[in-house]
Amino acid sequence: MGCPSSKMCLYSPCAATRREEALKQQKTLSQELVNLRGELA
Template sequence: MGCASSRLCLYPQCAAARREEALKQHKELSQELVNLRGEL
C-alpha cells in the first residue's frame, strides 16, 4: 500500500484492505472457537 499510515487511512483501498484482514482474522478465530468447544 502506498499509504504511510494505513491504520488510520480512510482511502477506500486502505479501508478495504483493513476490512479484508479483519474478516480473515474473524474467520480464523471463529474456527478456533469451534475447535476449542469440541475439545471440552
C-alpha cells in the same frame, strides 16, 4: 501509492484491505473457538 499511516487511512482501497484482513481474522478465530469447544465437550 503507499500510505504513511495505514491503520488510520480512510482511502477506499486501504479501508477495503483492512476490512478484508479483519474478516479473515474473525473467521480464523471463530474456527479456533469451534475447535476449542469441540475439545472441551
